Amino acid sequence: MAGKAWRSAILNLLGKLGLSINGKDKIKPQEVSRVVSAFKNATPQSRTFTQGMQTVTLIPGDGIGPEISVAVMKIFEAAKAPIQWEERNVTAIKGPGGKWMIPPDAKESMDKNKIGLKGPLKTPIAAGHPSMNLLLRKTFDLYANVRPCVSIEGYKTPYTDVNLVTIRENTEGEYSGIEHVIVDGVVQSIKLITEQASQRIAEYAFEYARNNQRASVTAVHKANIMRMSDGLFLRKCREAAEKHRDVKFTEMYLDTVCLNMVQDPTQFDVLVMPNLYGDILSDLCAGLIGGLGVTPSGNIGANGVAIFESVHGTAPDIAGKDMANPTALLLSAVMMLRHMGLHGHAKKIEAACFDTIRDEKVRTQDLGGNSKCSEFTDAICQRVRDMD
Amino acid sequence: MPMLQPPPAKYGGRHTVTLIPGDGIGPELLNHVREVFRFSCVPVDFEVVHVNSALETEEDINNAITAIRRNGVALKGEQPLFLCASQTDTSLDLYANVMHCQSLPGVQTRHQNIDIMIIRENTEGEYSSLEHENVPGVVESLKIITRNNSLRIAEYAFRLAREKGRRRVTAVHKANIMKLGDGLFLQCCREVASGYPDITFDSMIVDNTTMQLVSKPQQFDVMVMPNLYGNVVSNVCAGLVGGPGLVPGANYGRDYAVFETATRNTGKSIADKNIANPTAMLLAGCMMLDHLKLHDHASSIRNAIFTTMNENRLHTADIGGQGTTSEVVQSVMRIIQSKGQLTAEF
Numbered sequence: 001m002a003g004k005a006w007r008s009a010i011l012n013l014l015g016k017l018g019l020s021i022n023g024k025d026k027i028k029p030q031e032v033s034r035v036v037s038a039f040k041n042a043t044p045q046s047r048t049f050t051q052g053m054q055t056v057t058l059i060p061g062d063g064i065g066p067e068i069s070v071a072v073m074k075i076f077e078a079a080k081a082p083i084q085w086e087e088r089n090v091t092a093i094k095g096p097g098g099k100w101m102i103p104p105d106a107k108e109s110m111d112k113n114k115i116g117l118k119g120p121l122k123t124p125i126a127a128g129h130p131s132m133n134l135l136l137r138k139t140f141d142l143y144a145n146v147r148p149c150v151s152i153e154g155y156k157t158p159y160t161d162v163n164l165v166t167i168r169e170n171t172e173g174e175y176s177g178i179e180h181v182i183v184d185g186v187v188q189s190i191k192l193i194t195e196q197a198s199q200r201i202a203e204y205a206f207e208y209a210r211n212n213q214r215a216s217v218t219a220v221h222k223a224n225i226m227r228m229s230d231g232l233f234l235r236k237c238r239e240a241a242e243k244h245r246d247v248k249f250t251e252m253y254l255d256t257v258c259l260n261m262v263q264d265p266t267q268f269d270v271l272v273m274p275n276l277y278g279d280i281l282s283d284l285c286a287g288l289i290g291g292l293g294v295t296p297s298g299n300i301g302a303n304g305v306a307i308f309e310s311v312h313g314t315a316p317d318i319a320g321k322d323m324a325n326p327t328a329l330l331l332s333a334v335m336m337l338r339h340m341g342l343h344g345h346a347k348k349i350e351a352a353c354f355d356t357i358r359d360e361k362v363r364t365q366d367l368g369g370n371s372k373c374s375e376f377t378d379a380i381c382q383r384v385r386d387m388d
Numbered sequence: 389m390p391m392l393q394p395p396p397a398k399y400g401g402r403h404t405v406t407l408i409p410g411d412g413i414g415p416e417l418l419n420h421v422r423e424v425f426r427f428s429c430v431p432v433d434f435e436v437v438h439v440n441s442a443l444e445t446e447e448d449i450n451n452a453i454t455a456i457r458r459n460g461v462a463l464k465g466e467q468p469l470f471l472c473a474s475q476t477d478t479s480l481d482l483y484a485n486v487m488h489c490q491s492l493p494g495v496q497t498r499h500q501n502i503d504i505m506i507i508r509e510n511t512e513g514e515y516s517s518l519e520h521e522n523v524p525g526v527v528e529s530l531k532i533i534t535r536n537n538s539l540r541i542a543e544y545a546f547r548l549a550r551e552k553g554r555r556r557v558t559a560v561h562k563a564n565i566m567k568l569g570d571g572l573f574l575q576c577c578r579e580v581a582s583g584y585p586d587i588t589f590d591s592m593i594v595d596n597t598t599m600q601l602v603s604k605p606q607q608f609d610v611m612v613m614p615n616l617y618g619n620v621v622s623n624v625c626a627g628l629v630g631g632p633g634l635v636p637g638a639n640y641g642r643d644y645a646v647f648e649t650a651t652r653n654t655g656k657s658i659a660d661k662n663i664a665n666p667t668a669m670l671l672a673g674c675m676m677l678d679h680l681k682l683h684d685h686a687s688s689i690r691n692a693i694f695t696t697m698n699e700n701r702l703h704t705a706d707i708g709g710q711g712t713t714s715e716v717v718q719s720v721m722r723i724i725q726s727k728g729q730l731t732a733e734f
Contacts, residue, residue, distance in 0.1 A: 157603070158498035174514075174531070179568040185535030189569040191514070195525035222616075228519040229529040255623040259651060262602055262627035276562075279595050280620055287599030 054340060057109045058085040061119030063314025064324035069119050071326035071377040072333050075352075078381035080388075081337065081345045086113065090121065090132055102132075102139055110140060110305060115340060117333055118309040122316075137170060142299035142307060143197065144204045145170045145278065148335065149285040152294055154358025155367055159288040164268040166285055167208060168278025169201040169233075170299065175275045193229040193274060195236065202233075202240035204300060205272035209247045212338075216248035217241070220257050220273035220281065233274055257281065261288075286311075293366050296331035298339065306339055308332040322372045325364040327353060330380075352383035403680050406455040406462040407434040413655035414465015417669040420717045421463065424670060427721045427732050430677065430685045435459060453479055462646045463676055465669075466653060480646070482639035483537065484544045485510040485618060487650045489625040489635055494698035495707050497630050504625055505554065505610045508618025509541040510639060515615050533569040533614065538576035544640070545577075545612035546584045557581065559591040560613035560621060573614055598624055626651045633665025633706040636672035638679075645679050647672040658705075662712045665704040667693060670720065692723035 060069040076083055088106040095101040110116050123131040136142065144167055151162040178190040202219075209217050219237040223230040234251060241249035252260075254277050260267060261281075265288055271281065286295040292312040299307045310328035318324055330353055337346035356362060362379040363369025371379075407422075409415040425432055437455045439448045456462045457480070485508040491500050518530040542559075549557050559577040563570040574591055581589035592600070594617045600607065601624050611621060626635045637650030649668040658664050670693055677686035696702055696719040703709025704716060725731045 159602070175565050177565075179566065181568060185572075187533045187568045187572050189531040189533070189566050191529040191531060193527045193529070222619075225515050225517070226519065226529050227517075228521060229527045232525075232527050255619050255651065256653075258598075258620050258623040259627045259632060262624050263631055276616075279562075280598055280617075283595035284598035284602060284624070287602040291599065291603065 053082045053084045054115070055084045055086055055113045056336070057106070057113045057116040058087045059090050059106070059116060059118040059121075060087065061314065062122040063120060063316045063319040065119030065121075065314060067320070067322065067373055068310070068324050068326035068329045069117075071373060072117070072330050074377055075330060075349060075380050075384060076333070079345055079349050079352075079384045081342065081349070083337075090136065092132060092135060100135065102135055107139060110307070114304050114306065115336060116305075116307040117329070117336055118307055119329060120310060120312055120314045122314045136307065137299070140305045140307065141171070141302040142305070143169065143171050143302065144201055144300040145282070146208065146298045146300065146335075147282045147285065147295060147311075149282075149289050149295065151289050152357060153354060154360065155290050155294065157288060157290050159265055162265045162285070162288050164265065164285060165208070165212075165214065165270045166278060166282040167201065167205045167270060167272045168282055169197060169272075169274050170278075171275075172197050173275030175279075191226075191229060191276075193232050195232060198233045198236035198274075199240070201272060202237040203243075205237075205270060206240050206244040206247055209270045210244060214247070214270045216250060216269045218250045218252055218257075218268065218271050220252060220254050220271055220277050222254050222277075224253065230274070237272065254281075258284070261285070292328065293325050294327045294331070296328060296335045298332065298335050306336070308336040308339070322374055323365055324373045325366050326373060326377060327357070327364075327367075348384060348387055349380075352380045352387065355383055356380050402431040402433055403461070403682075404433050404435055404459050405676065405680075406452075406459045406464075407436045408439060408452055408455075408462060408464035409436065410439075410465030411656065412466060412653075412659045413664040416660055416713070417664060417666050418463065418465055420666045420713065421669055421673045423717060424689060424720060424724075425673065428685060428689060428724050429730050429732060430682065432677075432680070432682075434463075456480060456644055456646065460644055461676060461679065462644075463673060464646060464648050466648065466655075480641055480644045481511065482641040482644060482646055483509065483511050484541055484640045485622075485637065486548070486640060487622050487625070487635060487637045489629045489650075491629050492634060492694065492697045494694075494700070495630045495634065495703070497628065499605050499628055502605045502625070502629055504605065504608045505548065505552070506618065506622050506625060507541065507545040507548065507610065507612045508622060509537060509612075509614050510618075511615075512537050513615030531566075531569055531616075533572050535572060535576060538573045538614075539580060542577040542580035542612060545610060546580055546587060549587050549610045550584060554587070554610045556588040556590070556609040558597075558608060558611045559589070560594050560597050560611055560617050561591060562594050562617070563591075564593060570614065577612065594620070597621065601625065601628065623651055631665075631706050632668065633704065634667050634671075636668050636675050638672070638675050645676070647676040647679075662714055663705050664713050665706050666713050666716055667697070670717075688724055688727060688729060689720065692720045692727075695723050696720050 058069060060066040073085060086109050088109050090102045090106050092100045093103055121132040146167050148165045149162055151160055172192045172194060174191045176190055176192040180188050182188050205217050219234055221230040221234050223234050286292055295311060297309055297311045310332055312328055334346045334350045356379045362371040362376050364371060364373060364376050407418060409418050422434060435455060437452045439452050487506045489502060489504045491502045512532050512534060514531045516530055516532045519527060521527045545557055559574055561570040561574050563574050605628055626632055632651040632653050635650040637648055639646045649672060655664055674686040674690045696716055700709060702711040702716050702719055704711050
């Protein structure tokens with residue numbers, strides 16, 4: 001095609017997508033490729049859906065991270081889940097301007113795929129950079145931390161029939177990191193609550209309840225003491241409740257929730273709360289079902305990004321010894337499948353995992369058995385294959 | 389630091405204590421406490437101060453606080469609005485909130501053998517009530533931690549631990565995130581700990597603490613922490629040993645002491661129905677008697693309560709039984725009488 005026709009064809013195409021190039025009359029190749037890659041990012045589904053496979057960024061992590069990631073990949077393969085893994089490393093590097101950031105190829109991969117699965121990351125004490133989890137949170141604006149806590153049949157704890165979800169605002173609140181020494185011996189920490197963040201998390205909580213057939217959402221707060229801050233949070237929850245009349249909404253003080261949670265956790269369904277309360281309550285609920293070694297977790301960010309992760313530590317003492325328990329990462333991966341709409345595969349893998357644990361023949365050490373990680377993984381793979 | 393002295397007995401060996409009935413189940417349960425005290429010939433007279441939460445005025449509130457100052461000791465029910473912890477505790481400088489959570493042998497719970505003392509800083513921290521909205525839609529709430537108050541509460545915790553023969557004090561914090569605030573608190577605890585080499589000191593992050601509490605609560609002995617975590621941990625522990633009807637609480641300051649139920653619930657829905665559990669309030673009364681150095685009376689009432697708890701048919705609804713409040717109280721009085729002590733007419 002002649003130059004002008006080529007140019008106008010491109011402009012037309014871009015116009016249809018609502019994109020434009022500066023300096024229309026002189027189109028440079030770099031500009032075109034920049035816009036075309038923007039076009040790619042604007043429609044992720046069509047790009048990642050080659051042959052029905054969806055690409056997910058996998059961050060194995062440190063310590064036992066790599067071995068449990070391998071376990072999850074094996075199980076997914078046995079289940080024939082349509083997932084392609086793209087492994088990335090997120091060790092912090094110093095970017096231009098001296099700011100710590102995650103490696104650009106990791107960021108690019110996440111931006112492209114939108115969905116990620118992450119193993120445990122170690123936070124070195126004197127490395128000079130902030131924790132990797134914090135960095136990831138800031139980079140992708142992961143505003144909601146979602147932890148479904150369901151009693152695992154076959155792993156006995158004093159609490160049975162737990163089935164609740166904690167949704168925690170993850171960007172502000174008490175963890176704003178703003179502290180000052182007013183005078184020697186007097187420290188002030190600032191808890192920040194904004195209308196925008198509260199609204200966002202409240203809306204998300206109700207959307208989640210709706211999408212996952214949960215009957216009620218409870219806002220947890222201390223607005224009787226912290227009238228303005230928790231008051232604002234509560235107001236936003238009430239407003240979101242108005243817009244989602246099909247989901248029941250209740251409010252409860254934090255101390256009452258704690259009191260009732262340890263006596264009868266079955267009365268709770270979805271709980272939404274600011275950062276600190278969420279931190280405490282989500283770990284309390286994890287304790288009810290058996291600890292961090294068996295609890296899944298997901299972080300939802302802006303622009304459709306979602307990173308699912310295991311929340312336990314890196315366990316350096318058992319790393320590389322084939323002793324780790326991949327359950328937490330596996331259940332997080334199942335949560336990921338549900339988020340992507342692949343409910344059939346999710347159900348299959350989850351059932352295989354629970355059945356294996358219930359069977360008690362092959363259990364890792366932390367669950368009271370003495371099998372290896374690979375044996376546990378193989379048992380699950382076998383069950384998954386048998387289900388077909 | 390001056391030792392905590394009970395107020396001098398007023399006249400003829402009898403103490404006067406301020407009684408604030410409050411709302412909900414407060415009045416009913418406090419009446420039972422008076423009944424038991426009268427029956428056991430406890431040398432305590434109550435000065436009743438009403439603060440009606442529906443009509444509360446500045447004057448009412450000041451009267452109540454003055455009454456507490458006058459007598460030095462108070463026993464109270466819960467008020468939803470005023471006399472809410474932060475206000476009374478700060479104006480009377482009741483800096484230590486102490487809760488003793490013990491598994492009661494007669495009560496069925498998921499965990500057994502729990503025996504934890506929780507000491508919570510009661511005047512500052514997250515409950516400073518300092519909030520402002522500088523920019524519309526952005527609210528800041530200030531959490532204040534001071535060296536003085538942290539040292540004070542740590543000192544209180546270690547002294548109490550030593551007094552009661554406890555082996556270990558655990559500081560609960562979130563200093564990995566709130567490095568300056570909780571960091572200061574932790575540092576103060578460490579400083580005080582160095583002066584008590586006979587007591588082991590360790591620390592635990594609050595989210596891990598709650599997780600450990602619901603799986604292995606027996607590992608904890610004495611716990612000390614700032615205000616908000618104290619609220620959370622107290623309620624978790626109260627739930628673990630059987631609920632709000634069983635646990636008494638105390639607020640101590642340098643000059644005053646106020647006793648109440650540990651979890652501060654008004655219990656409006658069960659008020660005046662004779663179904664509330666009087667145990668927490670009765671045990672709070674016993675804590676008060678110990679504070680007044682009336683140890684014999686305190687022990688006799690306490691033992692009568694524990695013996696009563698062993699009878700399943702006397703359990704109230706909150707711990708899975710069908711007994712009434714008055715049945716429990718009658719049983720306590722009967723047991724006290726059977727021990728051969730001086731009692732009033734039944």
